[in-house]
Amino acid sequence: MNKQEFLxxxxxxxxxxxxxxxxxxxxxxxxxxxxxxxxxxxEEEAVxxxxxxxxxVSQIVAETSLSKxxxxxxxxxxxxxxxxxxxxxxxxxxxLSLLLAVFAVIFAVYITVWxxxxxxxxxxxxxxxxxFCGVLSSVILIVxxxxxxxxxxxxxxxxxxxxxxxxxxxxxxxxxxxxxxxKKMISGIKSIFIGRRxxxx
Amino acid sequence: MDIQLKRGLLDVCILAAIKSEDxxxxxxxxxMKPYIEMSESTLYTILKRLESEDMLTVQTAEHCGRLxxxxxxxxxxxxxxxxxxxxxxEIMSIYRFITKEDK
Numbered sequence: 001m002n003k004q005e006f007l008x009x010x011x012x013x014x015x016x017x018x019x020x021x022x023x024x025x026x027x028x029x030x031x032x033x034x035x036x037x038x039x040x041x042x043e044e045e046a047v048x049x050x051x052x053x054x055x056x057v058s059q060i061v062a063e064t065s066l067s068k069x070x071x072x073x074x075x076x077x078x079x080x081x082x083x084x085x086x087x088x089x090x091x092x093x094x095x096l097s098l099l100l101a102v103f104a105v106i107f108a109v110y111i112t113v114w115x116x117x118x119x120x121x122x123x124x125x126x127x128x129x130x131x132f133c134g135v136l137s138s139v140i141l142i143v144x145x146x147x148x149x150x151x152x153x154x155x156x157x158x159x160x161x162x163x164x165x166x167x168x169x170x171x172x173x174x175x176x177x178x179x180x181x182x183k184k185m186i187s188g189i190k191s192i193f194i195g196r197r198x199x200x201x
Numbered sequence: 202m203d204i205q206l207k208r209g210l211l212d213v214c215i216l217a218a219i220k221s222e223d224x225x226x227x228x229x230x231x232x233m234k235p236y237i238e239m240s241e242s243t244l245y246t247i248l249k250r251l252e253s254e255d256m257l258t259v260q261t262a263e264h265c266g267r268l269x270x271x272x273x274x275x276x277x278x279x280x281x282x283x284x285x286x287x288x289x290x291e292i293m294s295i296y297r298f299i300t301k302e303d304k
Contacts, residue, residue, distance in 0.1 A: 025245065027268075027270075028226065028241075028245050028270075029241065031225070031226060031227070031267075031268075031269055031270065032226055032227055032241050034267060035225070035226070035227035035228075035269075036227065038265070050241055051240060051241070051242070056241075056242050059240075059242045059243075060242065063246055
């Protein structure tokens with residue numbers, strides 16, 4: 001790939017960022033490639049040394065906030081005409097509620113994910129407390145009430161302890177998995193706003 | 202090296218690379234390469250941040266018939282390096298604490 005091709009692909013991939021951001025980045029990579037070539041490497045080598053367009057784009061997307069991408073997407077490319085403003089205003093009960101619904105759904109997914117995490121850790125905590133209290137109260141039972149009930153209580157306490165140790169690893173893995181999933185979701189939402197996938201890669 | 206640790210170091214390394222004289226993107230990467238590696242994209246992001254924090258200024262100058270951006274360190278940038286040196290003394294004492302048992 002030569003420099004021109006690289007820059008064209010990069011420009012396509014960054015479509016969706018503010019225009020001056022794109023220009024500034026392209027200038028930067030242009031200078032980088034020129035400087036590499038000045039050292040005596042060929043144009044192809046200089047370009048491949050920079051990394052692939054996909055890598056660069058995904059790094060930039062990860063660093064750009066979602067609100068910036070959305071803002072750029074909804075920013076009108078030219079001044080709105082009067083009838084467009086009228087339509088937008090009249091239609092606001094429809095599009096505004098739709099927009100709110102979209103955000104409500106995203107928000108709801110978040111709440112759901114976090115509820116699962118909180119619920120799991122609550123169960124884990126309950127088991128741990130149950131184990132501790134079970135063993136503790138069994139001592140009191142043995143001394144003050146009767147031995148059989150005390151032994152049963154020890155059993156219950158130990159069972160709780162076993163379950164809580166078991167569940168702890170489950171909780172840890174699930175939390176990790178869910179956090180990974182939400183991260184994926186955000187980058188998925190971002191990719192709606194930025195760039196166009198290149199077909200002939 | 203741990204990513205979090207590296208991230209903290211890169212800012213200061215870039216400032217150090219332009220400390221004695223103004224430098225440009227490719228030269229900064231080349232000068233740092235023996236010590237710490239980073240990609241062009243990372244450099245761009247950090248340069249932008251350092252510029253917005255007034256740690257450096259950018260001038261465009263002509264070089265061999267094309268334009269090149271030169272980065273110039275500010276007083277705030279120099280102070281940032283000095284702060285880092287002070288912080289490093291603390292880190293060294295923590296390091297000695299960590300490796301105390303090894304001797």
